[in-house]
Each structure stands twice: as structure tokens, then as C-alpha cells.
Amino acid sequence: MSADLSLEHAPVVTSRGPVLTVRNLSVVYETEHPVPAVRNANFQLGRGEILGLAGESGCGKTTLAYAINRLHQPPARISAGQVTFHDRDGQDIDLLALEDEALRRFRWSKLSMVFQGAMNALNPVRTIGDQLDDTLRAHHQSLRKAARQDRCAEVLTLVGVDPKRVRSYPHELSGGMRQRVMIAMAMLLEPQVMIMDEPTTALDVVVQRDILREIVRLKEELNFAVIFITHDLPLLLEISDRIAVMLRGEIVELDTAEALYRSAAHPYTRKLLASFPSLSGGRGAFIRSGEDSDFDRDNNFEEQP
Amino acid sequence: MTNIQSMTGQTQASPTEELANISRGRGQRPKPAWRLMLPTPTPWLITGLILIGSIIIFGAVGPLLVGDPAAISNTGLSGPSADHWLGTTQTGQDVLAQLAHATRGSLQIGFLVGVLATLLSAFFGIYGAYIGGFADEAFSLLSNVFLVIPGLPLVIVISGFVPRESRGLWTIAVVLALTSWAASARVLRAQTLSVRNRDYVAASRVSGERAWRVIAVEILPNLLPVLASQFVFAVIAAILGEAGLSFLGLGASSSSTLGTMLFYAQNGFALPLGAWWWFLPPGLMIALFGMGLSLINFSIDEIINPKLKNARLVRKRARQAARIQKKAVTS
Amino acid sequence: MNYVIRKLGFYAAALWAALTLNFIIPRLLPGNPVDILLAKLQQRGGSITEETRKSYAILLGGDDTQPILAQYWTYLVNIFQGDLGVSISYFPAKVTDVIGASMPWTVILVGVSTVIAALLGIVLGALVGWKPGTWLDSLVPATTLLAAVPYFWLALVLVYILSRGLGLFPGQGGYNVVLDPGFNGPFILSAIEHAILPALTIVIASLGGWLLGMRNMMVSTLSEDYVLTARAKGLPDRWILRNYAARNAVLPSVAGFAISLGFVVSGSVVTEQVFSYPGIGSRLLAAVTNNDYALMQGVFLYITIAVLAANLLVDLLYSLVDPRTRARG
Numbered sequence: 013m014s015a016d017l018s019l020e021h022a023p024v025v026t027s028r029g030p031v032l033t034v035r036n037l038s039v040v041y042e043t044e045h046p047v048p049a050v051r052n053a054n055f056q057l058g059r060g061e062i063l064g065l066a067g068e069s070g071c072g073k074t075t076l077a078y079a080i081n082r083l084h085q086p087p088a089r090i091s092a093g094q095v096t097f098h099d100r101d102g103q104d105i106d107l108l109a110l111e112d113e114a115l116r117r118f119r120w121s122k123l124s125m126v127f128q129g130a131m132n133a134l135n136p137v138r139t140i141g142d143q144l145d146d147t148l149r150a151h152h153q154s155l156r157k158a159a160r161q162d163r164c165a166e167v168l169t170l171v172g173v174d175p176k177r178v179r180s181y182p183h184e185l186s187g188g189m190r191q192r193v194m195i196a197m198a199m200l201l202e203p204q205v206m207i208m209d210e211p212t213t214a215l216d217v218v219v220q221r222d223i224l225r226e227i228v229r230l231k232e233e234l235n236f237a238v239i240f241i242t243h244d245l246p247l248l249l250e251i252s253d254r255i256a257v258m259l260r261g262e263i264v265e266l267d268t269a270e271a272l273y274r275s276a277a278h279p280y281t282r283k284l285l286a287s288f289p290s291l292s293g294g295r296g297a298f299i300r301s302g303e304d305s306d307f308d309r310d311n312n313f314e315e316q317p
Numbered sequence: 318m319t320n321i322q323s324m325t326g327q328t329q330a331s332p333t334e335e336l337a338n339i340s341r342g343r344g345q346r347p348k349p350a351w352r353l354m355l356p357t358p359t360p361w362l363i364t365g366l367i368l369i370g371s372i373i374i375f376g377a378v379g380p381l382l383v384g385d386p387a388a389i390s391n392t393g394l395s396g397p398s399a400d401h402w403l404g405t406t407q408t409g410q411d412v413l414a415q416l417a418h419a420t421r422g423s424l425q426i427g428f429l430v431g432v433l434a435t436l437l438s439a440f441f442g443i444y445g446a447y448i449g450g451f452a453d454e455a456f457s458l459l460s461n462v463f464l465v466i467p468g469l470p471l472v473i474v475i476s477g478f479v480p481r482e483s484r485g486l487w488t489i490a491v492v493l494a495l496t497s498w499a500a501s502a503r504v505l506r507a508q509t510l511s512v513r514n515r516d517y518v519a520a521s522r523v524s525g526e527r528a529w530r531v532i533a534v535e536i537l538p539n540l541l542p543v544l545a546s547q548f549v550f551a552v553i554a555a556i557l558g559e560a561g562l563s564f565l566g567l568g569a570s571s572s573s574t575l576g577t578m579l580f581y582a583q584n585g586f587a588l589p590l591g592a593w594w595w596f597l598p599p600g601l602m603i604a605l606f607g608m609g610l611s612l613i614n615f616s617i618d619e620i621i622n623p624k625l626k627n628a629r630l631v632r633k634r635a636r637q638a639a640r641i642q643k644k645a646v647t648s
Numbered sequence: 649m650n651y652v653i654r655k656l657g658f659y660a661a662a663l664w665a666a667l668t669l670n671f672i673i674p675r676l677l678p679g680n681p682v683d684i685l686l687a688k689l690q691q692r693g694g695s696i697t698e699e700t701r702k703s704y705a706i707l708l709g710g711d712d713t714q715p716i717l718a719q720y721w722t723y724l725v726n727i728f729q730g731d732l733g734v735s736i737s738y739f740p741a742k743v744t745d746v747i748g749a750s751m752p753w754t755v756i757l758v759g760v761s762t763v764i765a766a767l768l769g770i771v772l773g774a775l776v777g778w779k780p781g782t783w784l785d786s787l788v789p790a791t792t793l794l795a796a797v798p799y800f801w802l803a804l805v806l807v808y809i810l811s812r813g814l815g816l817f818p819g820q821g822g823y824n825v826v827l828d829p830g831f832n833g834p835f836i837l838s839a840i841e842h843a844i845l846p847a848l849t850i851v852i853a854s855l856g857g858w859l860l861g862m863r864n865m866m867v868s869t870l871s872e873d874y875v876l877t878a879r880a881k882g883l884p885d886r887w888i889l890r891n892y893a894a895r896n897a898v899l900p901s902v903a904g905f906a907i908s909l910g911f912v913v914s915g916s917v918v919t920e921q922v923f924s925y926p927g928i929g930s931r932l933l934a935a936v937t938n939n940d941y942a943l944m945q946g947v948f949l950y951i952t953i954a955v956l957a958a959n960l961l962v963d964l965l966y967s968l969v970d971p972r973t974r975a976r977g
Contacts, residue, residue, distance in 0.1 A: 464906055465659075465662050465910070467913045467955050468911075469914030470913070470947070470952070474944055474945070476936075477936035478681065561915075565936075588804055588807060591808075591812070600797065600804070603798055608796050618864065622864065622867075628780060
């Protein structure tokens with residue numbers, strides 16, 4: 013069964029219209045036996061909305077995120093679909109048709125990303141100040157050095173990092189700090205969309221909470237939309253406006269967080285929800301009996317009587 | 318990145334499906350794991366194997382087929398002709414015959430030193446890294462010191478102190494091995510350290526396996542590609558080193574290698590006399606053999622560093638997809 | 649700081665090892681070098697006094713009056729005072745004088761050639777690794793072939809083609825012997841002219857190693873996350889190539905400089921022989937031919953010191969290039 017996932021089925025939550033439209037996007041890994049990593053992805057992202065993208069490892073969420081920004085590398089290939097960015101000034105940009113230079117200018121200035129595992133996402137041989145700076149230089153050639161330095165200090169303060177750390181190298185910062193730097197870097201050009209791929213998975217829960225609060229606070233202040241990718245569904249229930257659940261490359265459910273929590277339509281969603289231990293209820297109930305037991309034993313989600 | 322047009326309403330098979338059909342047509346099933354350990358037969362690998370193979374055959378069988386390399390005739394220095402395919406030296410000796418024997422000599426010493434050097438570097442690199450502690454520090458320091466002390470000057474000095482008569486094949490081989498094991502040892506040590514810290518090795522040790530068994534069963538199989546690659550380097554270095562020594566007149570006194578051939582060519586004024594047929598073939602033989610070994614090393618590199626293999630496969634598929642796309646456009 | 653101290657310590661240890669090797673080798677090997685040496689000295693018209701015999705015995709062994717450790721100590725003291733004995737083949741010149749005259753030639757030739765080969769190899773390797781699938785890919789097997797070629801044979805071929813055949817460059821010597829050595833124009837020009845073929849030999853033969861190493865590292869580095877981030881940030885390709893990819897990919901090449909330099913020095917010794925270049929390598933070979941053991945030892949020592957110094961410099965440079973080493977200490 014496949015739910016009716018046309019764009020009209022799950023309207024965007026905000027009243028300010030969509031900022032990103034993905035229609036029938038399919039990505040294929042061209043290996044010996046081609047693997048469809050993303051199949052007919054269909055959704056819209058509203059301005060200032062937090063859209064959660066949940067699913068298990070290997071379901072295609074990261075591939076989808078990379079494909080939207082055209083960061084996917086061979087052997088991945090976009091085999092079908094459209095991605096349209098609705099700019100603030102009213103213009104519609106076809107992302108898959110952008111030429112090299114236009115794509116370069118589009119990237120980060122309108123849509124930025126926060127990657128998983130900031131240790132590897134930061135260049136180890138250059139200071140974080142340099143790495144913040146070269147983003148500004150690449151996009152705003154007219155800015156003078158002093159203005160660039162001010163802007164770097166500004167974004168670092170925004171995320172709670174001491175601006176004096178601009179001279180530090182990535183290996184001199186803690187994990188939490190590095191992730192904050194990544195977020196600061198993503199905000200440098202005031203983008204309209206931020207795609208965050210498991211930004212807090214590698215951190216301990218306390219730091220995770222701090223960073224999530226920063227993200228929500230910044231979103232309120234600067235009004236950018238977020239696609240938040242994670243396997244942690246309860247987390248999404250906390251912070252997202254809407255949630256999309258992916259299974260083996262397909263978005264099998266897309267609804268508001270509230271509706272998903274109360275009455276998830278797809279059996280896989282229900283299984284996901286039941287897979288997280290709760291702080292309430294009897295001890296051991298989770299392991300022994302499971303909260304919700306109405307899913308098929310052999311993990312077949314295609315059939316639904 | 319080029320323009321990707323919307324693919325709605327496409328009637329022909331997409332390049333993806335085409336490639337999948339080709340794959341299926343060849344009836345390929347996923348390869349068993351052990352096959353992935355072997356290098357894929359690329360044109361480079363095949364070329365390398367052909368080069369190595371033919372030179373080894375030439376060295377092994379050639380001396381039985383050609384004439385006597387030491388036979389002097391009064392032809393004097395002459396170019397290639399029907400009688401002497403590679404001409405003659407200034408004492409009328411057949412260059413081709415000399416080449417065959419010299420190739421055999423060089424190959425012998427090359428492999429001998431290669432094996433010795435690899436054994437030394439395996440001992441100092443692998444065993445030291447496995448044992449850890451003071452032995453590891455000491456071995457590592459030893460190999461680093463040997464690494465920075467320049468090899469050929471040391472060999473020259475050692476050879477220089479040994480009187481001519483005592484410079485036998487084994488002496489030279491040992492000297493060459495002693496001065497060339499250090500680089501491999503360092504690489505093997507780094508590799509062993511990374512393997513040693515893996516969980517399956519820890520499990521093996523905890524369950525009480527003896528050290529040599531852990532090394533042989535758990536660690537060595539992972540090191541095989543690196544060992545193979547280092548062995549190849551060792552052989553190339555040995556042949557080059559020995560050639561250099563012989564060229565300088567410091568080689569093994571009784572042997573006849575490609576280096577000694579060049580020594581005689583140099584002393585026989587082959588260059589000023591323009592006798593290219595005398596000094597060109599020996600060096601070319603070394604170069605081709607070295608090139609063959611390097612090509613094989615490329616394939617071994619791909620096993621050690623799978624990203625190189627991926628890069629090549631990606632390019633290959635891109636070419637195939639482009640060809641299919643071109644066919645689709647023109648048809 | 650820790651890093652610097654460790655490196656200095658290591659090189660001190662290596663130097664000590666070289667000195668000790670120098671001391672041990674003549675004593676380990678069969679034959680009595682001192683007697684041979686003195687016989688040669690007499691041939692050259694030198695006088696043999698007890699002092700002469702003793703000083704050679706310190707260097708080469710064969711003096712049974714002193715215990716070995718005392719000999720070792722005297723040997724070290726002599727070395728540090730700069731006394732390396734008297735050369736036979738260049739009698740009556742002292743070993744240090746012979747080395748002093750020929751060292752600059754080799755240092756300049758090898759130094760300049762290595763720098764050119766390294767720069768060229770790294771740049772080309774970066775380009776080949778960055779954009780696979782262009783004609784540059786053919787550079788890889790081509791330079792690999794050249795790297796397997798023995799230095800001296802390549803030298804012979806170059807001389808044959810470029811010197812004898814086309815008459816473009818001189819094939820012998822370090823400079824035109826008619827000229828006055830010194831810091832004058834014609835001499836320097838002639839020196840450069842004579843250095844071109846030897847330098848070309850070294851560059852061509854050593855290029856392959858640098859190129860291949862850099863290319864392989866580039867391929868690895870390009871799949872790293874920080875390169876992906878750089879692309880996502882919309883940085884121009886050239887910037888990514890230089891500051892993100894190459895900057896990280898070059899590190900192993902710098903770290904592996906030791907091995908490369910070792911090969912180059914070895915190759916240059918033989919190259920000098922082919923070209924009769926007046927460098928330290930040909931002095932070494934002349935010493936071997938003439939059983940000039942003192943000169944042999946002296947040259948080996950100086951070559952080793954030069955290589956160690958170069959490596960120390962590169963190691964210190966590495967700590968500047970890779971900030972993570974400064975932290976590890």
C-alpha cells in the first residue's frame with residue numbers, strides 16, 4: 013500500500029507558503045546491480061517550518077538531502093524528478109537545472125547544510141576563522157576584511173561560542189563546540205533553508221539538548237526553514253512541525269507531529285514509535301511485550317488489510 | 318554538473334536500466350568475498366603481468382637458447398645484424414647472449430634481496446608492532462635511523478672496505494638487504510598497529526592464543542596486500558641498487574648482471590663510440606621490468622585502498638553511461 | 649615544543665648511529681685497511697711516521713695498543729674537532745678540504761633538482777587526482793616507467809641524445825675548465841650549463857614517486873567530509889583544490905620526504921660518476937677505487953650529516969604545516 017502522498021495531501025503548516033518543493037524525486041546508485049536509494053520523494057517545505065525526516069539507517073534520508081543540494085557523487089544519480097526553490101523575492105529556481113556557477117552561488121546563500129560528525133566536516137589544517145571567512149569571501153566579494161571578521165564573530169556569539177576561538181583549529185575544540193561552529197557556519201549567509209543531517213547524534217544527551225534549543229531559538233529569530241534528518245523519532249516529535257517517515261527510499265508517511273503521534277497511519281511508523289523505551293510505564297514492559305504489538309512479525313509493510 | 322532534464326514521459330530505457338541489462342546479460346552474480354581480495358584484471362595489470370612474465374622467461378630460458386656470452390670474436394664493435402641481433406661488444410661478444418645471462422643474474426639477485434629485505438622488514442615491522450612496549454619503540458627507532466642514513470653511500474662504503482675477492486653474491490645480497498629493509502618496516506608497522514587494535518585480534522588474544530598464532534591467523538591475512546606491495550618495491554629497489562653497484566664496479570665479483578653489462582659498456586666507451594645497441598638494452602630491460610612491477614603494484618594499491626578502485630569504476634561507468642546516452646540521442 | 653625536542657633527540661641518535669657505523673665497518677670487515685693505506689701513501693711520496701699510522705688506526709682499526717672503547721672515544725673527539733685525516737688520492741690535501749671543495753656542487757645540484765622534482769610532482773599529482781579522466785592520467789604510467797629506470801642509465805641516454813646527438817648541453821664536468829672558478833658571470837653561466845643534464849636526470853627519475861604519492865592521496869582526500877562541506881558551501885573549485893584537498897593530501901609527501909631524499913642522494917652519486925661532475929659523489933667513488941679509506945669515511949659522514957639536516961628541517965616544517973602535530977607533542 014502507498015498512502016496518497018501527493019503534495020496536496022499534507023499541506024504545509026505555515027501560512028507563508030512553501031520555500032522548497034520536491035516532486036517525484038528519484039535517486040539511483042549505479043552499481044553492478046542498480047539500487048534505487050530514493051523513490052518518488054514528494055513533499056513541500058514551508059517557510060520557517062521544521063520538517064523532520066525520520067527513518068532507519070540506509071533508508072535514503074541522507075541521499076535525499078544530498079540530492080536536493082546536488083551534492084550526491086557518482087555512483088548516485090538523480091534519475092527523475094524536480095526540485096524547486098521558491099525564493100523570498102518571488103523567483104522560482106529549478107535546482108536540477110542550475111549551471112555550475114549559478115549552483116555555486118545558490119549553495120549556502122539560500123540553502124545551507126549542517127553535516128553529521130563535525131570532526132570530519134571541518135578542514136583539520138585550517139583555523140575555524142579561516143573556514144568561516146572563506147565562505148564569506150566566496151559569496152560576498154565586496155565585503156572588506158573587517159566586515160568579514162565582524163560577521164564571523166557575530167555568528168559565533170549567536171551559537172554560544174567565544175569569538176576568540178576563531179584562531180583555533182578543529183582538533184582543539186570539543187565535540188559540542190564543533191557542532192556549534194558548524195551551525196554558525198551554516199547561518200553565515202542567512203539562508204532560507206537549513207538541512208541538518210543528524211547534527212546531534214554524535215553528542216551526549218545534555219549537549220544535544222543545548223544545541224537543539226539553540227536551533228529552535230535561532231529559527232524563531234531568523235526565520236529559516238529546517239529539514240531535520242535523524243533516526244530519533246521522539247526527538248522529532250519534540251521539535252518538528254511536520255514529520256516525514258522514510259522506509260527503503262520511499263516516504264511512507266507525512267503528517268503533522270501531533271497527528272503522527274496520536275494516530276500514525278502506516279504500520280512502520282507505528283513500529284518506529286513503539287521502538288523507543290519510555291520513561292513511564294512498568295519496568296521491562298518495553299523489552300518483553302512491546303507497547304504496540306500490531307505489526308507483522310516478518311516486517312512486511314506492503315500489505316495492509 | 319550538467320543540466321538534468323525532467324525525465325517524465327521518457328519512452329526509451331534509461332542508461333541505468335541499460336547498464337543493469339548489460340550486467341544481467343553477462344549473468345553475473347555477486348562475487349564471493351575471497352575474490353574481492355584479488356586484483357581485478359585491468360589493462361594495466363595485464364600489461365604488467367605480460368612484461369614481468371616475458372622478462373622472467375627470457376632470463377630463465379634465454380641463456381639456454383643463445384650462444385656463449387663470453388665468446389670473443391674479431392668482429393669488434395658492430396651494430397645489430399643477422400648474426401648478432403643486438404650487435405657485438407668491442408671484443409666481439411654477442412650482446413644478445415650477454416643480455417640473456419645478465420637478465421638472469423639480475424633477476425636472481427633481485428628476488429634474493431627482495432625476499433631477504435621483506436623478511437627483515439616483516440620481522441622488525443610486524444613483530445615489533447604486535448609485541449608493543451619497549452621492543453616496539455626500539456625496533457621503530459632502529460628502522461627510522463636506518464631510514465635516514467643514505468643507502469647507496471653506505472653500501473658503497475661497505476663494499477669498498479671488502480676486498481674484491483670476498484665480494485660474493487651472498488655478501489652483496491646481505492649488504493643490499495640490510496640497507497633497504499627500513500622503509501618497508503615502517504609501512505608494515507603502521508599497518509600492523511591499525512590491525513592490532515581491532516576487535517577480532519583482541520578477542521583472539523583474550524581467548525589465550527599464542528602470539529605467533531595470532532599473528533599468523535588474524536593479522537597476516539590482513540597484511541598480505543601491503544606485504545605483497547612492499548615485496549614488489551623491494552625487488553625493484555634491489556635490482557636498481559645492484560645495478561648501480563655493479564655499474565660502479567663494486568658488485569659481486571663473479572656475477573654477470575645487467576649492471577655489470579653497463580659497467581663494461583661504460584669502460585668500453587660505448588657512449589662516445591655511439592654503440593647504442595650495447596648500453597641501451599640492459600637499461601631498457603631494467604626499466605621495463607621495473608615498470609611491469611609498478612603496474613602490478615597499482616592493482617595491489619587498489620586492494621589496499623579501495624577508494625582508488627571506486628574512482629576507477631566510477632569513471633568506467635560514467636564512460637559506459639555516456640556511450641549509452643549518446644546512442645540514445647543519435648538513434 | 650615537545651615535538652621539536654623529540655625530533656632533535658632522534659636526529660642526534662641517528663647521527664650517533666652513523667658515527668658508530670663509520671667506526672665499526674672498517675673494523676668488522678676482512679683485511680687490514682691501514683696497511684693498504686700506508687702502502688699507497690708511500691707510493692704517493694708520503695712519509696710514514698708512527699703518528700700517521702696511529703691516526704689512521706684510530707679511523708680504521710688495527711691498532712691493538714688501545715682498548716676498543718678508548719679508540720672509539722678518540723675517534724669521536726677527532727671527528728668533533730674536524731680532523732678526518734689526510735686523503736690519499738688527493739694527497740696531501742686533508743679530507744675536510746677535499747670535501748669542502750666538492751660539497752657545494754652536490755648540495756646545489758641535488759637540492760635544486762629535488763625541489764623542482766617535488767614541486768612538479770606534487771602539482772601534477774594533485775591535478776591528476778583532482779580530475780581523473782583527462783589526458784593527464786597517462787602521466788601516471790609514464791612517470792612510473794621513468795622511476796624504474798636506473799639513474800645512471802637515464803643519464804647515459806640523455807647524454808647520448810642531447811649532448812652527443814643534438815649537441816645542446818655539455819656532457820662532462822661541472823664547468824668549462826678554461827674558465828676561472830669564482831663568483832664571476834661566465835663561470836656561473838658555465839656551471840649552470842653543465843648542471844642541466846645531471847639535474848634533468850635527477851628530476852625525470854624522481855618525479856614519478858612524488859606524482860604517484862600525491863595522486864593517491866588526492867583520491868583519498870576528495871572523498872573526505874570536509875571536501876564535501878566545502879562544495880556545499882559553494883566555494884569555487886580552485887579554492888577547494890588548493891586549500892582543502894591539496895593542503896591535506898600533501899602531508900604524507902612531506903612526511904615521506906626522508907625516503908625520497910635517500911633515493912635521490914643515492915641516485916645522484918652514480919649520476920655524478922656518469923657526468924664526471926665534481927661533486928662529493930664522484931669523490932666517494934674515486935676514494936673507493938684508490939682505497940682511500942679515510943676519504944671514504946669522511947664523505948660518508950658528510951653525506952649522512954647533510955641528509956639528516958635536510959630531514960630535520962623537513963620534519964620541523966611538517967609541524968608548521970600540520971597543526972595537529974603541535975598538539976600531540
